[in-house]
Amino acid sequence: MSRLETEVQYLKGVGPRGATSLQKLGIRTVEDALFNFPRRYEDRRNLPPIRSLQPGQTATILGQLISVDARPIRGGRVISSAIVRDGTGKITLTWFNQPWVKRQLEGKTGSVVAFGMVKQTVAGLEMASPEWEFVADDEAAEAFARIMPVYALSDGVAQRTVRAACAGALAYLDDLPDPLPPELRRREKLPDLAWSLRQIHAPDSEIDRLRARSRLVFEEFFYLQCGLAQRKQSTQTEVGIAFPIKALLAGETVVAAEARTLFDPAERTGLQGQPLMAQVEAMLPFTLTGAQQRVVREIWDDMAKPFPMNRLVQGDVGSGKTAVAACALLAAVRSGYQTALMAPTEILAEQHSIGLRRIFEPLGIRVELFVGKNSAAQRRSVQAKAESGEVDIAVGTHALIQDAVKFRNLGLAIIDEQHRFGVMQRKALRDKSEASPDVLVMTATPIPRTLTMTLYGDLDVSIIDELPPGRTPIKTHWKTTSQRDWVYERVREVIGQGRQAFVVCPLVSETEKMNAQAAEDLYSRLQNEVLPDLRIALLHGQMKAKEKEDIMARFRDREFDILVSTTVIEVGVDVPNASVMVIEDANRFGLAQLHQLRGRVGRGAHASFCVLIADDSSEDVRQRMEIMRETTDGFRIADEDLRLRGPGVIAGTQQSGQSGLRIADLVADSKMLTVARAAAIREVGLNPGLTGDEWELARQRVAEPRNDMAVVTVS
Ligand code: ADP
Numbered sequence: 223m224s225r226l227e228t229e230v231q232y233l234k235g236v237g238p239r240g241a242t243s244l245q246k247l248g249i250r251t252v253e254d255a256l257f258n259f260p261r262r263y264e265d266r267r268n269l270p271p272i273r274s275l276q277p278g279q280t281a282t283i284l285g286q287l288i289s290v291d292a293r294p295i296r297g298g299r300v301i302s303s304a305i306v307r308d309g310t311g312k313i314t315l316t317w318f319n320q321p322w323v324k325r326q327l328e329g330k331t332g333s334v335v336a337f338g339m340v341k342q343t344v345a346g347l348e349m350a351s352p353e354w355e356f357v358a359d360d361e362a363a364e365a366f367a368r369i370m371p372v373y374a375l376s377d378g379v380a381q382r383t384v385r386a387a388c389a390g391a392l393a394y395l396d397d398l399p400d401p402l403p404p405e406l407r408r409r410e411k412l413p414d415l416a417w418s419l420r421q422i423h424a425p426d427s428e429i430d431r432l433r434a435r436s437r438l439v440f441e442e443f444f445y446l447q448c449g450l451a452q453r454k455q456s457t458q459t460e461v462g463i464a465f466p467i468k469a470l471l472a473g474e475t476v477v478a479a480e481a482r483t484l485f486d487p488a489e490r491t492g493l494q495g496q497p498l499m500a501q502v503e504a505m506l507p508f509t510l511t512g513a514q515q516r517v518v519r520e521i522w523d524d525m526a527k528p529f530p531m532n533r534l535v536q537g538d539v540g541s542g543k544t545a546v547a548a549c550a551l552l553a554a555v556r557s558g559y560q561t562a563l564m565a566p567t568e569i570l571a572e573q574h575s576i577g578l579r580r581i582f583e584p585l586g587i588r589v590e591l592f593v594g595k596n597s598a599a600q601r602r603s604v605q606a607k608a609e610s611g612e613v614d615i616a617v618g619t620h621a622l623i624q625d626a627v628k629f630r631n632l633g634l635a636i637i638d639e640q641h642r643f644g645v646m647q648r649k650a651l652r653d654k655s656e657a658s659p660d661v662l663v664m665t666a667t668p669i670p671r672t673l674t675m676t677l678y679g680d681l682d683v684s685i686i687d688e689l690p691p692g693r694t695p696i697k698t699h700w701k702t703t704s705q706r707d708w709v710y711e712r713v714r715e716v717i718g719q720g721r722q723a724f725v726v727c728p729l730v731s732e733t734e735k736m737n738a739q740a741a742e743d744l745y746s747r748l749q750n751e752v753l754p755d756l757r758i759a760l761l762h763g764q765m766k767a768k769e770k771e772d773i774m775a776r777f778r779d780r781e782f783d784i785l786v787s788t789t790v791i792e793v794g795v796d797v798p799n800a801s802v803m804v805i806e807d808a809n810r811f812g813l814a815q816l817h818q819l820r821g822r823v824g825r826g827a828h829a830s831f832c833v834l835i836a837d838d839s840s841e842d843v844r845q846r847m848e849i850m851r852e853t854t855d856g857f858r859i860a861d862e863d864l865r866l867r868g869p870g871v872i873a874g875t876q877q878s879g880q881s882g883l884r885i886a887d888l889v890a891d892s893k894m895l896t897v898a899r900a901a902a903i904r905e906v907g908l909n910p911g912l913t914g915d916e917w918e919l920a921r922q923r924v925a926e927p928r929n930d931m932a933v934v935t936v937s
């Protein structure tokens with residue numbers, strides 16, 4: 223057993239009790255402690271004098287402990303306080319409902335270090351709920367006056383204990399091998415692992431700490447990117463289908479030799495003779511935009527290659543991804559292959575099947591819908607058709623990737639609204655065919671470039687960065703809660719003109735149940751008090767899928783004037799007659815989400831508008847509302863969102879609380895991400911399996927499931 227497996231209870235200052243508490247942080251062994259990185263640092267070499275503190279400033283202070291107190295307040299709770307003083311002034315530290323603070327400080331002589339936000343009150347300077355630490359008078363000054371690591375804590379775990387574990391673990395660094403080969407470290411000018419860990423936990427200087435940090439950030443990104451590069455490379459060595467795109471463009475009637483099609487496409491009207499591009503123009507009721515044409519070319523180029531396509535198409539809401547998909551489908555079907563289009567919900571699948579039938583049935587191309595709500599007999603029938611090759615385009619939900627569905631010769635799979643699908647589903651689709659089918663993923667979530675690299679680093683990316691002409695831009699208004707009645711009066715007017723409206727209420731809590739309750743409350747207030755004369759429906763996440771689909775379908779068919787819902791309507795639903803989107807408590811949403819919601823309107827010929835209801839409670843809210851008013855550019859919004867809220871939110875990982883990254887920050891470290899990505903592509907290019915002794919540890923790290931996280935947790 224490696225010494226790194228030594229349990230932390232044997233380290234000085236930890237002991238069995240400390241070790242038990244450390245388990246809450248996932249720290250059991252010396253190795254766990256070494257990789258438990260500090261959350262921040264306190265530079266105690268130069269603390270500000272108390273008198274110099276400014277209200278609003280976040281600071282670390284050191285002062286002699288003067289007195290401790292605790293006084294009860296309403297509801298049986300307690301406020302603890304301590305007064306500390308240095309040569310220049312004094313400050314009161316307060317803690318809400320932490321009665322143990324008094325117990326821990328009472329009767330002690332020494333100093334307190336506290337970190338928090340400084341406030342000015344009538345009684346003088348105050349720091350509410352600071353992080354704190356007691357320093358006994360006899361502690362050596364030099365042990366104190368340095369850059370101190372501050373670790374994340376959990377209930378009942380003391381900062382002191384985590385520090386002891388991490389400091390004690392440093393004695394074992396000699397046993398720790400460096401997974402990055404010396405050659406790579408030299409080229410990237412990276413310090414070794416042992417030095418870096420020492421500097422991360424006990425920095426000699428700010429420069430050393432930063433250098434150590436970059437090495438650890440590089441390493442973390444490097445493993446992730448090696449995994450993606452390997453995945454990408456393995457699909458490029460896989461045998462795929464080389465669609466005869468060149469011949470189709472020239473107007474030849476061809477069927478790929480391997481297609482094993484039952485039918486000769488040439489026998490079907492519309493599938494013969496015409497050059498592919500001319501046929502696209504004939505089958506669509508509009509001309510493709512420049513961006514659509516470029517992306518279609520990129521897709522067709524991929525399809526022509528002999529290995530499987532793995533491409534992501536990013537295009538804002540309404541940018542016309544369906545038409546692009548149709549072009550890919552046409553090329554595959556004309557080559558004699560079957561295709562599949564997957565959508566995240568039944569209603570979206572149904573919407574696609576209707577649209578695609580309109581385009582393709584006149585050409586003799588057969589579209590079938592595969593959804594869970596089909597009766598058993600229907601299901602058997604469409605499955606039989608898929609298996610025998612009597613379906614050219616299978617449209618469906620995840621029902622499509624269920625085991626029972628087999629294809630005779632699936633050549634292309636398109637996944638709409640990627641963020642609801644994970645890698646596993648992509649793989650399941652791929653496994654449905656002998657030769658790996660081409661895979662095209664379409665998403666309306668504009669993702670900043672740095673994130674695209676991490677989330678979809680194994681995909682090639684196409685961007686539709688242009689909207690079809692002639693759209694009336696959606697006008698966005700920002701109103702405060704006191705103007706709410708006025709807003710609903712305007713909604714009534716628009717409905718009087720024959721339009722429909724969405725009203726979105728926010729996720730108010732972590733639990734779906736409480737969110738549903740909030741939606742119900744809003745619904746009954748609108749229906750009973752504000753707009754009793756209108757037909758209002760309610761939609762929330764607690765309803766059964768079937769119920770939701772039903773409500774959505776009836777709203778689309780204009781049985782209701784207003785749909786009150788939680789964010790379940792976020793993805794791709796098309797109700798062209800809906801021209802108003804009211805978003806209650808808009809301050810509770812991130813920009814990307816507001817943008818997605820807003821995209822539910824403006825899909826028809828009518829002028830549309832979006833009303834954000836939010837009180838301007840903070841600078842941050844003001845900024846977000848202004849950005850929404852200013853722009854409808856999804857990429858700009860995504861960048862601003864990343865800047866204001868950080869990456870976890872966009873990736874949809876914040877609920878699970880894991881960005882998966884231990885030290886790297888996708889925003890702040892985006893330069894290093896690029897460096898690590900380039901290094902990973904080079905190393906995997908030279909040595910795809912990362913074989914050889916010097917790569918052994920790195921190889922294991924790359925294979926760790928954590929390195930799949932970025933993609934998998936996009937839920
Ligand atoms: P999304 O990218 O959000 O999936 P859709 O494919 O649903 O967008 O297209 C949105 C609307 O724009 C549809 O009504 C579609 O018919 C229309 N559309 C798409 N491309 C064009 C174009 N090049 N010219 C005019 N209208 C277009």
Ligand code: MG
Pocket residue numbers: 543544638794
């Ligand atoms: Mg779409």
